[in-house]
Amino acid sequence: MKETSPLPARAIQLGFLASLMAAWFIIGRTGAISPLFVPPMEAVWRAFIALVQTDQFWSAVATTLRTIGEAYGIAVTSGVLIGYLVTRSRFLTQVLEPIVSGFFAIPITLFFPLFILLFGIGPASKVAYGAAYGFFPIALNTIAGLAGVNRNYLNAARSMGLSSFGTFRHVLFPAAFPVILTGLRIGFFICFASVLGGETISSVSGVGRNIALAAELMEPARMYAWIVVVIATALALNTLVSMVENRMRLY
Amino acid sequence: MSLTQTEMLDGRVIARHPPKYFAHGVTAVWTRRLIVLGALVLWEIWTRLAGNSELIAPPSSIVRALFSDILSDAAIRGAIMLTLFEVVSAYALAIVVGLAMGLAIGSTNLSRRSLFPVVLLLYAIPQVILLPLFTLGFGIGPAAKIAFGFSHGVFPILVNVVAGMRNVNPLYLKAARSMGARRSDIIRNVTFPHMVASFFTGLRLSMTMTLLGVILAELYVSTAGVGYFTKLFAETFDPAPLFALIGTLAIMAIGLNEIVRAVERRFTRWKDWAP
Numbered sequence: 001m002k003e004t005s006p007l008p009a010r011a012i013q014l015g016f017l018a019s020l021m022a023a024w025f026i027i028g029r030t031g032a033i034s035p036l037f038v039p040p041m042e043a044v045w046r047a048f049i050a051l052v053q054t055d056q057f058w059s060a061v062a063t064t065l066r067t068i069g070e071a072y073g074i075a076v077t078s079g080v081l082i083g084y085l086v087t088r089s090r091f092l093t094q095v096l097e098p099i100v101s102g103f104f105a106i107p108i109t110l111f112f113p114l115f116i117l118l119f120g121i122g123p124a125s126k127v128a129y130g131a132a133y134g135f136f137p138i139a140l141n142t143i144a145g146l147a148g149v150n151r152n153y154l155n156a157a158r159s160m161g162l163s164s165f166g167t168f169r170h171v172l173f174p175a176a177f178p179v180i181l182t183g184l185r186i187g188f189f190i191c192f193a194s195v196l197g198g199e200t201i202s203s204v205s206g207v208g209r210n211i212a213l214a215a216e217l218m219e220p221a222r223m224y225a226w227i228v229v230v231i232a233t234a235l236a237l238n239t240l241v242s243m244v245e246n247r248m249r250l251y
Numbered sequence: 252m253s254l255t256q257t258e259m260l261d262g263r264v265i266a267r268h269p270p271k272y273f274a275h276g277v278t279a280v281w282t283r284r285l286i287v288l289g290a291l292v293l294w295e296i297w298t299r300l301a302g303n304s305e306l307i308a309p310p311s312s313i314v315r316a317l318f319s320d321i322l323s324d325a326a327i328r329g330a331i332m333l334t335l336f337e338v339v340s341a342y343a344l345a346i347v348v349g350l351a352m353g354l355a356i357g358s359t360n361l362s363r364r365s366l367f368p369v370v371l372l373l374y375a376i377p378q379v380i381l382l383p384l385f386t387l388g389f390g391i392g393p394a395a396k397i398a399f400g401f402s403h404g405v406f407p408i409l410v411n412v413v414a415g416m417r418n419v420n421p422l423y424l425k426a427a428r429s430m431g432a433r434r435s436d437i438i439r440n441v442t443f444p445h446m447v448a449s450f451f452t453g454l455r456l457s458m459t460m461t462l463l464g465v466i467l468a469e470l471y472v473s474t475a476g477v478g479y480f481t482k483l484f485a486e487t488f489d490p491a492p493l494f495a496l497i498g499t500l501a502i503m504a505i506g507l508n509e510i511v512r513a514v515e516r517r518f519t520r521w522k523d524w525a526p
Contacts, residue, residue, distance in 0.1 A: 013369060215386065235372070
C-alpha cells in the first residue's frame, strides 16, 4: 500500500517548497514583514555560517545529543524491562496496564517544574523529563506486544517441549517485536522533542536554550539558523529511523 | 503526546483500537485500587519521615493546599480559567481548520498525493523549537498560547481526516457508484460515516496535543497564567501548592479527554449494530 507519487504530485510538492522559498526571499527583499520576525534569507545563511564556526555551537549540540542519548537509554531500559515484568502474569497485566496508560493520559509537561525542582536546571532535569516522557509509549507497547501474543503459539511451543528461554527467544520475542519496535520509535521522537522542549523552557545549555536565547536577544537570523539545524536533524533522523526499522522488520 | 493511537506507515495512518485482551475482572480492579492507595500511604509516610520538605510534599498537605492556597485565591482561579479558555479556543480552531483542510486535501487523488507528504513533513518537525518565534509573533499574552496550542492540535485532526477518507473500503465506493449514487451521495452516505472513527482518533489525539502546546507556552513565558504560578511555587520551594496546582490541571486534562471520549461514543454507536 505504498503511497506512490507520480510526476504531477512531485511537481506540486517541489512547487510548494519553491514558492515557500521564493516568498521568504521576496519578504526579505521588500521587508513586507518585520525582519525581526522573518529575517532575510541571506542573513540567516550568514548567521548559519558564523554559527557553525563557533565552539559554542558544537558544545550546545554535544550537550543536547548526550542528554537525548541518556534519556532514551533510560526510557528504553526501564520501559522494556517493566513491560516484560508486567506481562509475566495475566493478572498483573490486568492490574497494572490501566495504571500505566492512565498516567500517560496526563500531560507530563505539567510536571516539568517538579523536574526542575528535583533535578536542578542543568541537563539532569532534561534527562529525567525526556526519560519520563519516552518511558510510557515504550512500556505500553511492550505490554501490548507481549500480552497480545497468541496463547496458542505459547501453548504449542511449551507442549512441544521448548524451554522457557527458548519460548522467549523463538516465539514470544519475534511475535511481539513489531509492536515493541513501534513503541521504541515513538519513544525516541517523544524523547527528542521533550529534551528540546525542556531546554527551551528552562535550561542553562543545549540547543533549545540557544534558540530561546537568540529570541530573547532579538537575533532572529541566528534563531532561524538554529531552527533550520534542528529541522534538518529531525527530518534526517526520521528517514534514518524508518530505514533502520524497515531493515529490522525484515529480520 | 500519545502517538500510540495513530500509527503512520508509508504515509498511511492506521487507527489502532484499544486491545481487547485486557478483561477487567473485579479482583483486578480492587487490587489496582489497593495498589494506588498503598502508594499514596507510602508517599505520605516517606515524606513525613525522610522527605525534603522543600522539594516534596505529603499528599495530605497537598489536599490542604488545594483548598487553602489554590481554590481560595482569586488570582490562581483566574489563571486556571484562563488556561481552560486558551485550551478550548485553540482546540475549536484546530477542529475547524483541521477538518476543512483535511477534507480539501483528501477530496481528490492528486491533492492528497501532492499535499499530504508536505503535511506529514511538517508534522515530523518538533514544534517546540518554534515556541520563541510564537512569542515574538503573538506576544506574551493568551494569543501566543492559543496559537501554539492550535499549531499542535491541528495536525492530528488533519492527518486523520485525510487518512479516514482514504481508508474507506473501495468495494463500498464501487457498490455505491454501480448502484447509481451521485458524488455528493457517496460523500454523505459512504465516506462520511466511515471517516468518523478515524476523525475521532484525531480529535482525541488533538486534545492531548493542544493541552501540551498550551502548557508548554504557559511554562515558557507567562505573566498571569498557570505557568506563572507554577514557576513562582517552584522557585520559592513551596511544593504543596505546586503539587496541588499541577493536580488540578491534571484533573482538568483528564476531564477534557473524557468529554471527547463521551462524544466519540455517542457518534460511533451506530457501528455496534451496523452490519
